[in-house]
Amino acid sequence: MSSTEKSLITKFFIFLLIRSCFSIDTITPNQPLRDGDILVSSGKVFALGFFSPGNSGNRYVGVWYYQVPNQTVVWVANRDHPVDDRSGFLAVQGDGGLVVYGKDQKVPLWSSNVTLSSPNNSLAKLLDSGNLVLLENGVSQNVLWEGFNYPSNTFLPFMKVGVNRQSGIEWYCTSWKSQDDPGTGNCSYRIDPRGFPQLILYKDGAPWWRAGTWTGQRFSGVPVSSPNFIFNSNFVNNQDEISIMYDVTNASSIYTRTVLDETGTIARSTWNGDAQEWNVLWSAPVERCDYYGRCGPNSNCAPDYVASTECTCLPGFVPKSPADWYLRDGSGGCIREKGVSICGNGDGFVKIVRVKIPESSTASVNMNLSLKACEQECWRNCSCTAYSAAGENKGGIGCVTWHEDLMDTRTFSSSGQDLYVRVNATILAQYAKSNGSPTKKAKLAISIVSVLLFFFVVFLVYWLVKRKLTGKKRPNKFESRVPTGSMYFEKSTADLDDQSTMNSSELPFFDLRIISAATNNFSASNKLGAGGFGSVYKGVLSNGKEIAVKRLSKHSGQGIEEFKNEVMLIAKLQHRNLVKILGCCVQDEENMLIYEYVPNKSLDYFIFNETNRALLDWKTRFEIICGIARGILYLHQDSRLRIIHRDLKASNVLLDASLNPKIADFGLARIFRGDQNEANTNRVVGTYGYMSPEYAMEGLFSVKSDVYSFGILLLEIISGRKNSGYYDESYPDSNLVGHVWSLWREDHALEIVDSTLGDSFQFDEVLRCIQIALLCVQDFPTERPTMSAVLGMLSNDAALPPPGKPAFLVKKAGTSEDNSINNVTCTIVRAR
Template identity: 45%
Template sequence: MAHHATITTALLVAFLFSFSFFLHADVAAAASTLSQGQSLGANDTLVSPGGSFALAFFTPAGGDPSRVYLGVMYAQATEQTVPWVANRDAPVSASSAYSAAVTASGDLRVLQGDSVVWSTNTSSTLGNATLTLSDSGNLQLTAGGEQPTVVIWQSFEHPTDTFLPGMRITLDRSNGGVRRTLFTSWRSSGDPATGDFTLGQDPLGSAQLYIWRQTTGGENATYWRSGQWANTNFVGVPWRSLYVYGFKLNGDPSQSNGVIYYTFNAYNTSDYRFVLNPNGTETCYMLLNTGEWETVWSQPTTRCQEYNTCGANAACSDDVSGDGQPVCSCLKGFEPRDPAEYGAGNWTQGCVRSVPLSCVSGGGGGGDGFAEFPGMKLPNFAEWGSTVGDADACKQSCLGNCSCGGYSYSTGTGCLTWGQELVDIYKFPDGEGYDLFVKVPSSILDTGSKTRRWIAVVIVVVVVLLAACGLLLWKCRSRIKEKLGIVGSRDKKRLPTLLPLREQRQDFSGPKQQSDHQEEAEGGKKCELPLFPLEMVAAATDDFSAANKLGEGGFGHVYKGTLPGGEEVAVKRLSRSSGQGLEEFKNEVILIAKLQHRNLVKLLGCCIQGEEKILVYEYMPNKSLDAFLFDPARRGLLDWKTRFHIIEGIARGLLYLHRDSRLRVVHRDLKASNILLDRDMNPKISDFGMARIFGGDQNQVNTDRVVGTLGYMSPEYAMEGLFSVRSDVYSFGILVLEIVSGQKNSSFHHMEGTINIVGHAWQLWSAGEGERLVDPAVRAAGGSATEVALRCVHMALLCVQDHACDRPDIAYVAMALGSDSSVLPRPKPPTFTLQCTSSDRDGLFEGRQADESYSACDLTVTMLQGR
């Protein structure tokens, strides 16, 4: 009996031990933290509070099944996706007993049996060390137990190959040394061990991102360069602006002893990640609702995108024939360094000057000029002219410096100059890139001028001969008709000066989806559009003289004109060099001719003759809203009564476009410069070149071509190409905030704690200090103006909410603006537009030792075409 009792007792103890073990495993599987003294076993998982990420042991898909790693993984992805690996170079054996534990000294260790294969190498005297996995994917070791805890280690400071929202790519030169955040690729898709490619900031402080490749000799050779940061994107990355994803540069690169870093924030519910792949490409992925990953962008994908493919002073162009070989060509004024090798495909030899600069031989620089190269990736090793304020000053600065070999100026980059060697130049396709001006002797430029003069002479001679032949034929036309028996055409009807739009359908045909709507004019009548002769339009504008120019837009200039009857008009002349303007011209003629409303600008006619494409509008003597709103000298003319009248008028115009017109229209480019003002300051929405017509059953459309103006575009449109009538509501909200404050949206970019006017407005309004947003000129007027202005701010914050479904439609907006009694709902915080405050940024690296060195820290593919 004693023997049986002993067996029973042993079985009970074993059962209780097994039960406690499984209970412990279940708790670990559901937890997001691991406390001091606890461990994570082979079958245990830590899950972030929102279920976005998980920490567990894994075997890489397609890898060696005997090797096991501890890593952070996406919990919602259908395929195994591991953005961070702990023991990437020290896997544990699948056949052994392994675990991860938080020690009493505050150290995270990966154990194989009793052996430590990987450790964070941290310690803390505060006690109560805890490992936490956040919904950002950051794995943190904290100590102290009570709030606030001290972060003693975090995975975001020690990345592997993936750049996640909230991470930093840092260059720290504050203590005399150079410390950088470095991302290193996997060895292969199935092997997370350290690979051959590394990404990080330029150690020289140019704020450029580099990818280096480890050579067989163990040295790091430059493989790819992002180009200079230009406020919204890199000059070497020709895709939609990174700025709309929250990608930004913090710190001042000109300070040689400071800290600069890049970071980005996810502005919607989609998950994005940048991955340095084993083949050296940096790729941006987006997690779809299906759990699959979609590739958004990747570089380098061609030989020309790789670093300095063609050598110094040569431009690289992708071969359109499709054989994958780059096309190298020397810049103007240069010739191959070694013609025999250059022609044989050895492009790395580059080019040298064919004729020395005059300043080199003592000419003083007066005999030099600049050859222009548009659409380029700007060269490496640029020097920034911080004191140069415009393009002409930048040109003169380079011209007067004998060591300067070229310059470039843009609002994003400022003045950049280069020495005599121009390295890593890429000719972008499709008109992207920046203008590069290379210094060359004037004799080379004159050679081109002489060639053009000879061509002009030949053209003139040919035209004269053709004109003479034509005159001769015209004089002999009666005899020719008699010989051929042709009846005279004197009695034939002339083309009418007023043609139905339907008769011009072959010239302005749009998508089939739109054609059914275009067959219907307002009131069921034909929509007739006057066609003006080019001679009449030219005479009305004094041959498009500069004195009559009212302004210019993305696709041409606008002139004031006077028709023979004395009517004043505004003439929009499409630029001949505009490759995109033709579609917008067709769209505007078809669309606006059918829309008639007091708050929409009226199209009087058009002119189509040869390459000329011209639209004739009613003339607005007060020009556009931005001419008043953003001019300190004229802003005072806009009292609150006028501003509110403009807001209401814009809302009524949008209401007509979205609901009351026969064509349901989304404008897509609503901004202050597209709101025109008549003599009585009545607002009129203009520029329908970007507008789109919706079908009767359509609520949302996806486009592969995102066009518009940064700062006014809704997040879902800017990042994923999705637009609807709620996209216009978002733009209207931005416009209302500008009207109330009298400030441009872009003027808030550099303010502490905010990224634009939306973030600034939210901070003031939520803190009960909304009056500070109202233009001082309006506040000074007193009365009820400030109260109504604050109500407009409240409405604007409802219009600019992150998700389209949360925004009100324009019918509600128009109704609420006209009623003081309706109670407005509380808007949601604009997470797309708020950024970390300084305290938030400091907290990210909280707990890092002063002497610690570290080596680690929509969407469809469309091109953003800003205006």
């Protein structure tokens, strides 16, 4: 081969290398964007090019974040017309502005449908906002077309949702068909401009979730979207257009997006560069009350998931179908009582607080009326069924009135608007009596009390200021009462860090008076449950936030060591499947932990109750299993501290409003060094039936101890039966683990499945879960999988290894000649 030929070959390979990573600034008629090229915005925030989603081999033109490692696509051009190979290119042409071609370069697969007067005098440019724009290539650079007018499944800052009343253009997003197909899906998010305009998420053409109406600060159905120091919302409603757009204070450094996925869930998230992940700020629908019209017309949905009684009729209405209502089916809604008129002497309005006001497409709006004038306007019209302020400020602004059924009303815990529902004189009197409507004498008494209270507050402020000036400082009783050395942190490198946590503001301290008021002085009616540690109470703070208060009993088996351990540990943990601690209270001989309130009690309340376990179908149980596994994996591997829980059981798994599991009770947990795999203790604590054999018999514990407990818990979730104390006449010599093992060996493992599931579960999936559970409860710790391996087994269909003989196959006395007295030996077992 001659030197000339070698030179040509070398140049050819260099050309291919450059071509594969070629980046351009603009697309011009003479410089198209070919598959393999990338167009990068000037600030290197976004990139434009061809991509293949998921496992698809099709090629699409899309925009994604340039500096986010995992390709996150935010806009797609030819979403319904893919290129089936790598021959595609994006070009600027006169007959359609921007066009995408495939193999056939005569007929475009996609076009922006803009006819250019000067096709050779235009260019396409990607802005740092993520907007792909077509510009006149001149001094003015007028925008001829922009991608932000045609969103895909993602809303970005400065992108509009709404309608241009003049041109008829509607800005809305639609979901992808699937993660592998960005084609137009069956979910959309758009503004309904009729009546009092509102933002609605549709699924299959029907309302699925309603963000509600614009209150001047936020949409009424998204309480967490009020303006803050990062986000600002701009709502426009005039004769030209109606739209909502949000922006961020620093778009180049804060990456945020709102995504509508194919399941019908919309979520806003921001990119955390340190953790290299998207943090979800809010999502919907989440609660049952979020779903559109869950309780039917003329009703109110107020979450109460333990009692499953969230549907109530609005004042003056009764259930349309009492039988369905009794069976907790409120979808039929409510109707006016027969023979009752709301157009007579003495009729009036009952105030319903903290609600998302009803569906408003048929409502009437008058922004020039005050709230008082709104009441008079509604009262004068016999067809008016309710009214509310159109916006939020002191007293409300504007007036909204309803003249038909009131649909999709729901109550929030700490925000929302006031709704005034019209009722007749009889019902009005009943509500006035039940709510203690004040008489003239009562008003006088209230005035006197108010004056006295004013002087008391003035005196209290004076006393506090004087006390501060004298330099009196309240000692930190927690620091003085909690010992610095604890066996729970022996041999741990985290001691210093944990002690600093307690003395920092990372964990707030609550005053005992605040907790006492929130729990109604620890009333028995507020008590949620009790254990060896003491009692747990539900409380409501003055701002409406619901809390759970864990009050350590003076005679508790769990002492100050466990209390300190739980405070130090859980203060550092943040995961969706771990219960969140809000603070603690150490005052007047009281030791209390304040948690987020989890409304659905604990897992054992469901799976070990004949009636309640029917509420958990297999899909829900499987999601609970995966959530518990993710929580344990976080403790073992992903948290700042490596933690062994040591007391994983059904009663220590709480369920939130959406039945998501949250692992609780870290009083017995242990911290490990990053390179430490096993430890020994001379104090065995935990719950019989969940402890691994090496821990119960030798005091040895490791991450595999939690894996064993997870295996037991997995079998209990599947069967609805407890491992401890289990007895079956067909297998009288085994506990639950032994029973399952015997059935597994006989190929009859499905006999253990909870009968309330019927045939609704997937046989292969349940068998797989049983096999995973048996792998987790094997006798030797080295044979058990790690939690990362368990999650992998749960999430794919790869073949699993055969399980070995489980540990703790307890024999009943007198049932066999080979009984052993060495089944279980525990140094100290504390049942909790």
